[in-house]
C-alpha cells in the first residue's frame with residue numbers, strides 16, 4: 536500500500552481552525568470484480584480562510600473527492616464535517632442549507648452559460664433561487680466587483696461578448712452572491728489560456744484575502760497548486776500520498792509521486 540505523508544508541524548497543529556474535515560473517506564463505484572476504488576481512506580482538513588488544493592493526475596480521484604465534499608455524491612464510508620456538523624449524509628432542507636454555505640465553480644465556463652442569457656439574467660436567476668430578487672442590481676454589481684468585473688455594461692453582455700476568463704469570473708460572482716463560507720473550484724481554470732488563468736487564480740486569492748473565504752481548488756497542474764495554495768494535498772490512484780503547507784510540499788517533497796509531479800514543472804526549482 537502507498538505510504539501517506541502528512542507534513543504538518545505538530546507545533547503548529549491547532550493554529551488553524553478546520554472549517555471542513557474528512558476522515559477515512561472511501562468511495563467505491565460499482566460492485567464485485569467491476570468495483571473501482573476511486574478514493575481510499577482519505578483524511579484531510581480545509582482550514583478557515585485558507586486555499587487548499589488537491590492535485591493529482593487524471594483518474595487520481597480528485598473530482599470524486601470534490602463531488603463528495605459538495606454533497607453531490609454519497610460516500611461509501613468515513614465521515615465529513617462542516618463547522619463541526621456531520622455532513623456525511625445530508626438530505627432535504629439540511630442539504631439545501633449546506634449548498635448555501637458551500638458553493639461550486641466547475642471547469643467549463645462555456646457550457647454553464649445559456650448563450651441567450653445576458654449576465655444580468657443569469658445572475659437574477661441565482662438571486663431568485665435565493666428568494667432575494669429585491670436586492671437586485673446592487674447585489675449583482677457587488678459580486679461582479681469582487682471578481683474585477685466592474686461597470687454596468689457587463690450586466691447586459693451575452694456570453695459571446697465575454698472572454699473565457701471573464702465568463703469564469705461571472706460564474707465565481709454567481710457563487711459569491713450566495714454569500715458562501717466555502718468555495719469549491721474543480722479544474723476551474725483548465726480551459727483558460729495562461730494569462731486568463733492567472734487572472735482567475737488572482738481572483739481566488741483576493742477572495743481569501745479580502746473576504747476570508749475558505750477555498751478548495753482542484754487541479755491536475757501542480758504549478759497552479761503551488762501558485763495559489765496555502766496547503767497542498769497530493770492524490771495518486773485514490774490515495775492521498777502527501778499533504779502539508781505548500782512550501783514544505785514543493786521545496787521538500789517526501790513522496791516520490793510528488794517529486795515526479797514537480798519534475799514536470801522545472802520553473803519551480805529555478
Ligand SMILES: Nc1ncnc2c1ncn2[C@@H]1O[C@H](COP(=O)(O)OP(=O)(O)OP(=O)(O)O)[C@@H](O)[C@H]1O
Pocket residue numbers: 564565571572573591592593594595596597598599600755
Ligand atoms: N460514476 C463513476 N462510475 C464508475 N467509475 C467512476 C465514476 N466516476 C469516476 N470513476 C472512476 O474513479 C476514478 C477517479 O475518477 P475522478 O474523476 O475522480 O479522477 P480525477 O482525478 O478527477 O480525474 P480527471 O482529472 O481526469 O477528472 C477513475 O478511475 C474513474 O474512472
